[in-house]
Amino acid sequence: MVVGAFAIELDTVVVGSGPGGYVAAIRAAQLGQKVAIIERENIGGVCLNVGCIPSKALISAGHAYHNAQAGNEVFGVKSSGVELDFKRTQEWKNNEVVNTLTSGIEMLLKKNKVEIIRGEAYFNNDKELTVMGEGDDHQLYSFNHAIIATGSTPIQIPGFKFGGRVIDSTGALNLEEVPEKLVVIGGGVIGSELGMAYSNLGSEVTILEGSPQLLPTFEKDMVKVVEKKMKERGIETQTNAMAQEAVDNGDSVTVKYEVNGEAKEITADYVLVSVGRRPNTEEIGLEGLGVKMSDRGLVEVDNQGRTSVKNIFAIGDIVPGAALAHKASYEGKIAAEAIAGEPAAVDYKVMPSVAYTDPELASYGLTEKQAKEQGLDVHSAKFPLAGNGRALSLDQKEGFVRLVATKGDEVIVGAQMVGVNASDVMAELGLAIEAGMNAEDIALTIHGHPTLSESVMDTAEAILGMPIHM
Structure with a gap:
């Protein structure tokens, strides 16, 4: 040494x-x-x-x-x-x-x-x-x-030792060919993102999720929009699926799993295990x-x-x-x-959560349920992207923007979006929540036309009870 x-x-x-x-x-x-x-x-x-x-x-x-x-x-x-x-x-x-x-x-x-x-x-x-x-x-x-x-x-689960045809997210990003069939264990953000990516690249994809809902960190009505697109793309999804074992067949891998006590199996070129880190x-x-x-x-x-x-x-x-x-x-x-001696301290009031699925998901601040659990008197309003000119011109009208605000003073405490470019559109709402703005601040801000960001303004007007475009 x-x-x-x-x-x-x-x-x-x-x-x-x-x-x-x-x-x-x-x-x-x-x-x-x-x-x-x-x-x-x-x-x-x-x-x-x-x-x-x-x-x-x-x-x-x-x-x-x-x-x-x-x-x-x-x-x-x-x-x-x-x-x-x-x-x-x-x-x-x-x-x-x-x-x-x-x-x-x-x-x-x-x-x-x-x-x-x-x-x-x-x-x-x-x-x-x-x-x-x-x-x-x-x-x-x-x-x-x-x-x-x-x-x-990446977490390695029993029965699915990484190597060969059992891959983690790193392996999935570096495949030399697009698999004809791909099984994804874990329908969270990473699993759903990569599953949809490989589906678009031509793979026949099956996603197995152990919990009752895909993308469990997002609200159900948001996830339903993504699930609908998955179905349209031919992606098979199964919730409440407990992975048991992967059997390497040499030129393929068989995944054994259980749903509500019933044993099932599926064979694919690769199995991506994405159940957390x-x-x-x-x-x-x-x-x-x-x-x-x-x-x-x-x-x-x-x-x-x-x-x-x-x-x-x-x-x-x-x-x-x-x-x-x-x-x-x-x-x-x-x-x-x-x-350095600065009076700095973390404040997680507005921690963005984003999934680059199709369409994208983005959540800032509190959901309506979380706000009520914290004792806040809140209400919410949604604006459908089907009413947004830019979304229509992109032929991507699926989804909505939602604001959560306190009753009376209409201070914005949370915001969610499922839709095209949600990851970028939602940034102004992160700033709004961080700055303690209310819905009127957003509604009175002139937004360019036609833009996806107009849907944020329209949602603010909706929560004020004065919607123009719905």
């Missing part, structure tokens, strides 16, 4: 360069700290390399192929001889999307004078860590503060530090991201809450500012 004879001194060290880690490192550097970031694999972490970004690229490719292949009699567009070069699709995803972004992040880190250290970190105590590089090359570092942003890993908190020395963790391996933190060891912070997928890239980035900024 080759170990550095002396510890190299660091001010703030960030472990992990995903959307939590690299944002924390840059913000800490902006605040005058001498920062180093440690990464054992790829700059950008799971999100940029094998998660959020490449999955959206594959989803976009699926839309393009489906639309070109199907043509559209509504628009009068006819096409023939459409072929999919999936090798080129993967090259575009990896080289022109993922590599462009990850190299950009590395450039930003260097521009902000953040030192990039390659290797795997292990905490020896609350002031020192060892970075294990290639072979026996190890280096000791001392630090004043640390931000742990090591992310998460577990935090990467093992084997980095946290137990020896005395950092408090839950039974699930999540690190306990205060409202600044500080762990039970006062100079060590944790953010992102390894702390309680939803495993969302934008949550990690937000927490990274808070932790960096707290280390």
Whole structure:
């Protein structure tokens, strides 16, 4: 073993360069700290390399192929001889999307004078860590503060060991061919997104979900719109399905599962297991530090991201809450500012939840049910996209916008949308909730015409009892 004879001194060290880690490192550097970031694999972490970004690229490719292949009699567009070069699709995803972004992040880190250290970190105590590089090359570092942003890993369930034809989301994003048949275990956000993407690319897709509803974190009336589109696309879905075992047949895989006590099975080219993620908190020395963790391996933190060891912070997928890239980035900024002595604290009042299904789902703030459970006197109003000129011109009129507001003063406390470009349209409502605006503030804001965002204005008018377009 080759170990550095002396510890190299660091001010703030960030472990992990995903959307939590690299944002924390840059913000800490902006605040005058001498920062180093440690990464054992790829700059950008799971999100940029094998998660959020490449999955959206594959989803976009699926839309393009489906639309070109199907043509559209509504628009009068006819096409023939459409072929999919999936090798080129993967090259575009990896080289022109993922590599462009990850190299950009590395450039930003260097521009902000953040030192990039390659290797795997292990905490020896609350002031020192060892970075294990290639072979026996190890280096000791001392630090004043640390931000742990090591992310998460797909959960492997009994009977479905990853390998061969049993794949996780990373494997699904890097298939060399479009499978003729694909089984997806887990109908949450990742499973539904990738299932619909591969359906658009030509796969025969079956989604098995263990709970009574697909996309269980979203409201049922929103999910029904997506389920209808899945049915139209020929995607088979089964809820209350408990996966039992995957049998590798060599050139195929048979999935055995149970629904209401009845044994069933289905054979496909691949089975994608997407049932959640577990935090990467093992084997980095946290137990020896005395950092408090839950039974699930999540690190306990205060409202600044500080762990039970006062100079060590944790953010992102390894702390309680939803495993969302934008949550990690937000927490990274808070932790960096707290280390700098700023009066920063997390406020999850408006945490966006988005699914890039077809159509998209987006939810901000509270649902009507959640608001009432918190003792708020609220009501809601929905505006159908069928009444929006831009949605009609796009031939994507499925879905609606909903606002949840307090009765009397009409302060907006929640908003949901299912429909085309929901991920972008809803941003103004995130700002509205964060700023404590009421429905009149939205209704009196002039929205461009024709735009999808007009549906937000129309919903605000509806909740005020003065709708124009419905």
